[in-house]
Amino acid sequence: MNFNQLKVFCLVAEVKSFSKAAKLAHLTQPAISSQIQSLESTLGATLFTRTSTGVYLTDAGQVAHHYIKKMLLIQEELNDQLRLHDQYLP
């Protein structure tokens, strides 16, 4: 599980579309599809229901979204704190 997968997951959850997320992330749809499948595999749960009108979070997906948002927020705080620090190398 890596943070790129988590960012892609949150992006898809927001725009409710793999293809739109792909454009926003400057990736291809297959890359998005692969990332989501990989995340679903490691978490052992289906995160999205795929329909012709769009993709939507399952119950498990909503749970995951809640925690993953928190993790990404903490990651940003970490980066912010390190940027203020001495050992930071631009």
Next chain:
Amino acid sequence: MNFNQLKVFCLVAEVKSFSKAAKLAHLTQPAISSQIQSLESTLGATLFTRTSTGVYLTDAGQVAHHYIKKMLLIQEELNDQLRLHDQYLP
């Protein structure tokens, strides 16, 4: 940045040794060294001071340790919550 790196980082921070962490994680010392170097590179900060008597967290390393522990805790909560869910596939 992936979660294996974060777990290795926390392990090294606890045992203050790459070699001991390697044994505990069932990896080799070079693998630990590489993971830490990679994490230091992505965070843009030196996390450990390497001495002959052991490795110790730098100031930036202590900051990172604080946030990374929180991220790993949330990851565990996520796994716990998903395990209670319907869509969970063993």
Next chain:
DNA sequence: GTCCCTTACGTCAGTCGTAAAAATG
């Protein structure tokens, strides 16, 4: 036909282990 997601496949970066090197006590 059009749009969207998935599968298949070749390519390239990242990670591991083994082996050798460098540094410290």
Next chain:
DNA sequence: CATTTTTACGACTGACGTAAGGGAC
């Protein structure tokens, strides 16, 4: 010399893009 970390190198896994496939409107 013993211990620990780092570097070098070959092998493997994982992620990407291109191209083709399948389903819904």
